[in-house]
Each structure stands twice: as structure tokens, then as C-alpha cells.
Amino acid sequence: MDAVRLRRLNRWQAEDLSEDLADLFVESSVAAPGEEFRGREEFLRRLADDVRLPGFDMLIAETEALAGCAYGFPVPRDGSWWQGFDGPLPQNIEQLTASGHLFAIAETLVHPHGQTRGLARHLQEHLLADHESSLGVTLVDPSHGAARAAFEAWGWQEVGQVRRSLPGPTVLRALVLRLGQRTAEHPDGLAHNARTQRSE
Template structure:
């Protein structure tokens, strides 16, 4: 993995690399035979929408070729990202969102021939650290059991479900706390001076 170099792409560079990213998506996904084209098109549509989000950022991993990619955006402080959350939103998540220290991971792709476990985690942590996030969040489809298991193995934990207006089924909400773990806050979700709600 030492030969893998991480590089930031801005939204225009990400759009310019869209075909290579779509190829990586197909190679890294476990799509059923015959579904690759449709899945590729859906990925390209998602990418076109994602790059328009305020605060969008992407990190790619390169060896001899494109080895991985992670992208996301800074969650708006107004709490709109959490609309459709099943039940009351935990107070610590609300406070961290209002403080501007929550970053949503939208896609994580790793070429199957790379050291997927270590590279995916390294890319995610690097992107979250670059944005000085106290909390990473991501959404996972109910059917994506392999993805869910991988994320949980890297320290992500489920905190509930969100039902989006444009989606028929709810999705799982996972968080990756990056705060210091203490006796009072073993989950790493301490509401400290760095993450105060704006006055």
C-alpha cells in the first residue's frame, strides 16, 4: 500500500475523471451479470449530482492506475441533511451538525486488486481529517450487507434510519466519531469547545 498515492480532486477534476471513476465503480462493485451498464449509468448520474453539492470534495488513490476513490461533502449546519430521520435525532448529532463539524461520505470505491480494507479506511480518514470533521456520516442501503459489515469493521456504527422523500425504502445511518474517547464519552461524541453550537 506504500506505493499508493492519495490526491485531492476538485469538482472540475472529478467531472473530468468521470469515465475512469465509473470504470472503477463497475470493477469494485458486486453487480449481477448484465447489470453493469445500468449500474455504471446510475453512478455517473449520482456523481453529476454530488459534484454540485456545496463543500463537495474527492480524494483518489493512485498506484499505476486509479486504485480507489472517496468523496463527500460538509453537512449543512441547518440540520436539513437529517430530514426523514426515524425518531428524535440524538442531541450530540444535532450539536455537531450545528457546529459545522460533520462530513458525509457519499461514495467509497476500491479496486478489488488493492488492499481494500486498509486503503478504503485510509482514504476515508484522510478526507475526514482534511475537513477537520468531528464526525463522519454515511448512508447504506438495507440490502448492502457486505458494505455494512465492512464499515462496521472500520469503526462505523449504526445510529438509526433515514427515509428520504425520493426513496421508497429507508436507509441505515452510520457514523464514525473522530473525537477523543473519554470515560464520560466512550463513543467519541463529546461536545467540546471545538464543536460548540454557533452563538
């Protein structure tokens, strides 16, 4: 990790680097033969949509070349990001959403041949810490078993599923990354203080 440099990109810089990021997406994904081009195009479409969201933020990791990236945006306080959640939303997540302490990680890419163990988790945690987030959230296509396994290996936990309209899969797995220390008082790792309590 000592040889890795982290650099923040704004939306215009991310757009300028989009072709390199799409190449990294292809290199880091396990696509069926012949599916690489379609996956690359879908990634570019998602990136073009995401960079326009309020609060978009991206971190890239560089060695001699582009080694990884993570990007996302703050979850809106109005709860719209959770629309389609199957069942009641856990109260602590609802409180953190309303207080603006959630950050959605939209994409995490790491070059598969890099000598940077833990880079994906490092990028995610750095991005979340920069936004003073109490919780990271992401949505994963359940058919992408390798992606889900990777997120779970990085410490993410499933909290339910979200139904989204097309394009894309209609049901996605909602995962969270808790950043706080787990204690007897807060076994979920989420500290509830005056800043994260919803007013009655």
C-alpha cells in the same frame, strides 16, 4: 500503503475522471449479472449531482492505476441532511451538525484486487481530517449487505434510519464514523467543547 499516492480532485477534475471512476465502481461492486450497466449509470448520475454540492471534495488513491476514491461534502448546519430521520436525532449528532463538524461520505470505492489493505478507511479518515470533522456520516441502502458489512468493518456504526423520497430506496441506514478518542468522559468518542456546543 507506501506505494499509494493520494491526490485531491476539485469538481472539474472529478467530472473529467468520471468515466474512470465509474469503471472503478463497477469493478468494486458486487452487481448481479446484467446489472453492471445500470449500476454504472446510477453512479454517474449520483456523481454528477454530488459534485455540484457546496464543499464537494474528493480524494483518489493511485498506484500504477486508479486504486480507490472517497468523496463527500460538509453536512449543512441547518439539519436538512437529517430530514426523514426515524425518531429523535441523538443530541451529540445534532450539536455537531449545528456546529458544522460533520462531513458526509457519499461514496467510497476501492479496487478489489489491490494490495492496499485498509485503503478505504485511510481515504475516509484522511478526507474527514482535512475538513477537521468530528464525525463522518453516510447513508447505506439496507439491501446492499456487502456495502454495509464493509462500512462496519471500517469502524462505522449505525445510529438509525433515514426515509428519503424516490428515486432510490425509501429507507436508508444512517452510519457514523467517530474520530475522537473514547474516554470515560466521552465514551462515544465525541469531544464536546465550546466550538461544538449549540448556544441555549
